[in-house]
Amino acid sequence: MSDVMVDVRGVHKSFGPLEVLRGVDLRVRAGEVTVVLGPSGSGKSTLLRTINHLEKVNRGWISIDGELIGYRRSGNRLHELKEKDVLKQRTHIGFVFQNFNLFPHLTVLDNLVEAPVAALRRPRKEAVETARRLLARVGLADKADAYPRQLSGGQQQRVAIARALALEPKVLLFDEPTSALDPELVGEVLDVIKDLARTGTTMIVVTHEIGFAREVADTVVFMDGGVVVEQGPPSAVLDEPQHERTRAFLSKVL
Ligand code: ADP
Numbered sequence: 001m002s003d004v005m006v007d008v009r010g011v012h013k014s015f016g017p018l019e020v021l022r023g024v025d026l027r028v029r030a031g032e033v034t035v036v037l038g039p040s041g042s043g044k045s046t047l048l049r050t051i052n053h054l055e056k057v058n059r060g061w062i063s064i065d066g067e068l069i070g071y072r073r074s075g076n077r078l079h080e081l082k083e084k085d086v087l088k089q090r091t092h093i094g095f096v097f098q099n100f101n102l103f104p105h106l107t108v109l110d111n112l113v114e115a116p117v118a119a120l121r122r123p124r125k126e127a128v129e130t131a132r133r134l135l136a137r138v139g140l141a142d143k144a145d146a147y148p149r150q151l152s153g154g155q156q157q158r159v160a161i162a163r164a165l166a167l168e169p170k171v172l173l174f175d176e177p178t179s180a181l182d183p184e185l186v187g188e189v190l191d192v193i194k195d196l197a198r199t200g201t202t203m204i205v206v207t208h209e210i211g212f213a214r215e216v217a218d219t220v221v222f223m224d225g226g227v228v229v230e231q232g233p234p235s236a237v238l239d240e241p242q243h244e245r246t247r248a249f250l251s252k253v254l
């Protein structure tokens with residue numbers, strides 16, 4: 001496959017005796033949107049967390065844009081990178097959480113400016129300009145000086161997305177970005193993600209929003225029991241699932 005941005009190969013992950021990922025393979029091309037579906041406990045969050053090395057893997061490997069994540073290869077052995085180097089890699093991997101995770105003591109603008117200045121050593125003036133442009137892009141130009149607690153959940157999540165974009169990530173990972181929102185606020189967040197999809201941002205989105213998957217995903221991945229059960233274009237996986245487990249899951253969420 002050409003232009004592979006995210007490459008997950010044979011990833012295993014256990015917590016003590018519990019094997020949560022049992023050999024996950026996933027390839028995401030540059031500019032494509034992959035939506036990951038699956039029942040609670042199937043390993044979706046753990047998979048995202050291994051992709052930016054918030055979790056170590058027990059077996060297998062992950063690369064982004066051709067660079068091994070969390071490890072360096074020496075001969076046929078992998079050695080874990082130093083924390084400093086992991087943090088550097090993580091600046092290229094945007095992560096948007098269910099609960100926004102904004103810095104409560106910083107204004108919206110400073111939430112976007114902090115990491116580019118601290119981690120990428122961007123001049124503050126330049127980081128502020130970028131932050132204002134990104135806030136306009138998510139429809140929140142007028143909220144630059146507000147604090148997170150003064151915003152709705154939907155607005156906070158749009159700030160979180162803008163903050164992730166401020167580091168110009170190679171890939172954006174979303175872990176159920178609308179699950180904590182009141183139903184009437186889901187649409188505004190999905191619209192921002194749709195806009196990113198149109199402009200070619202590489203994304204992996206864990207969500208239960210099937211309509212969003214159908215409209216936006218290039219590939220839908222169905223996970224269960226720590227493995228990818230099936231994957232393909234939305235029309236195939238959502239309308240003609242090949243596996244009983246996929247059918248059972250979809251009959252519950254559709
Ligand atoms: P999903 O996101 O699909 O709901 P998760 O990846 O969060 O699934 O969790 C998969 C399984 O791994 C669950 O049984 C969960 O309890 C377990 N798990 C996740 N993180 C940890 C952890 N840090 N320690 C122990 N068990 C964990």
Ligand code: MG
Binds near residue numbers: 044
């Ligand atoms: Mg989860």
